[in-house]
Amino acid sequence: MEEPSNKNTSTLGELYRTFFSKHWPIWVGGLILGLLNVFLFMIKSPWGGSGGYNNWGENVYQSLGLLGLENVTPTGDSLYGMLNILIILGALAAALFAKEFALRIPPVGELIKGFIGGGLMAIGAKMGMGCTIGGFFSGIPALSGGAILLTVGLFLGTIVALKYLMWEMEALPGISSGKSKTLLAASRKGGSWQKWLGLIVTVFVFVMAYFYSKENMTMTWFVIIGLLLGMICQRSRFCIVASFRDPFMTGKSSSTVGIITGILVGLIGFTLIKMFGVGAGDLPLRYREMTWVFPHFWLRAPIGGFVFGLGMTIAGGCAVGTLWRVGEGQVKLWASAVGFLAISPLAAKYIVPAFVGLLPHSTRYKNFMPDYIGYAWSVVLVLAILLVWYLFVKWNEKTGKFSAY
Amino acid sequence: MDTNIDQTLDVKGLTCPMPILKLSKTMKKLKSGQILEMLGTDPGTKLDLESWCKKSGNELLDEGELDGGVFRFVIKKA
Secondary structure (H helix, E strand, O other), X not given: OOOHXXXXXXXXXXXXXXXXXXXXXXXXXXXXXXXXXXXXXXHOOOOOOHHHHHHHHHHHHHHHOOOOOOXXXXXXXXXXXXXXXXXXXXXXXXXXXXXXXXXXXXOHHHHHHHHHHHHHHHHHHHHHOOOHHHHHHOOOOOOEHHHHHHHHHHHHHXXXXXXXXXXXXXXXHHHHOOOOXXXXXXXXXXXXXXXXXXXXXXXXXXXXXXXXXXXXXXXXXXXXXXXXXXHHHHHHOOOHHHHHHHHHOOOOOHHHHHHHHXXXXXXXXXXXXXXXXXXXXXXXXXXXXXXXXXXXXXXHHHHHHHHHHHHHHHHOOOHHHHHHHHHXXXXXXXXXXXXXXHHHHHHHHHHHHHHHOOOOHHHXXXXXXXXXXXXXXXXXXXXXXXXXXXXXXXXXXXXOOOOOO | OOOOOOEEEEEOOOOOOHHHHHXXXXXXXXXXXOEEEEEEOOOOHXXXXXXXXXXXXXXXXXXXXXXXXXXXXXXEOO
């Protein structure tokens, strides 16, 4: 006979196990992330990852008195700077709730690869004016023609970097070998301190959201949604690198399917927001339509995507994949985050302008697909591309035609 | 486990995709029927490993968690 009070705890326990005892199917993660992305756009503007790192970097350089940066937005006032911090906190809380948090310190060679990968991502994101989130996961639903070309670049960069990793494994195995350490891991039976710490982190975030709500309701939303993004990414191991890489590595298709799901949801929501000017306020409809359509068509986008693809594959996480792995304690990705924020302001000031100056202006303008073929055919085109991609990864999973292993 | 381990692969501290790359490389050197023990710390390895085994035909004999956040997998070469 169960006591009524026991029933209550077991209901709560069941809920807890649903969320935290197993990883979620990645398409469930993609679905909810897609919805939250639409939510962000309705409130203000879609999800983006690289801008937040750039904001962190600018604040660091300014506080050191370097680069002569002026008018830097303090991270506490920067929507995307805060969103990135909240993704880390969300992933930290989720990993703690699941007792999956541990400081996993890799061999030194891997730390260096993390830093270089982060630096390449920073350069790629500045060059391509967007990363896997802003330029791809949000850019494709935003019906930006440049986003499609950025995606092509990401693909090529990923494949080249995967070839490099496979070569490195044979020729330079020392890079990924050597001393590693794991600290603070929860033991199998004990470790319930992690759950309590997870609760403290979550409560802290809501207190922070409350303090913002007095003056900046948009930030309150970004804080709460950021927490959810981080939690969902960690639980579903939402990895955009894997979605590009796995079909060419193990042939696994689940990450790709998860990302396609999220883009589909975003496509529906973004199209409606743009067509009907949802959340435009006093601004002209055109302004709403051109949100997340960047002047990177047609050459900046694929070049940037290629460099970003190299970086994310070497680091083992894109802009957001880095964030949530920082939260669960993967120290290689800490190096990647440091590389990203350290190089981003340098890329913006020196590296990218020098290169972009060489490109004719006709290779870097905004391409909003509905301007050329209308909304309906733009949506159909994106759906067709997603369908082809889906069929390719599923077919490849069965036949192993393009998989290395 | 009473299984006789032929080789142990330590990928502790490494993150995706390095564990799977190392695993593939190590497995190539084993003979059919030999058994590999893999120790790692990336929570993502589990999912990757299951699909890799399905794909490559190798058999995942056992998976578990040791103290200190270490995941242990035992794989038999096909």
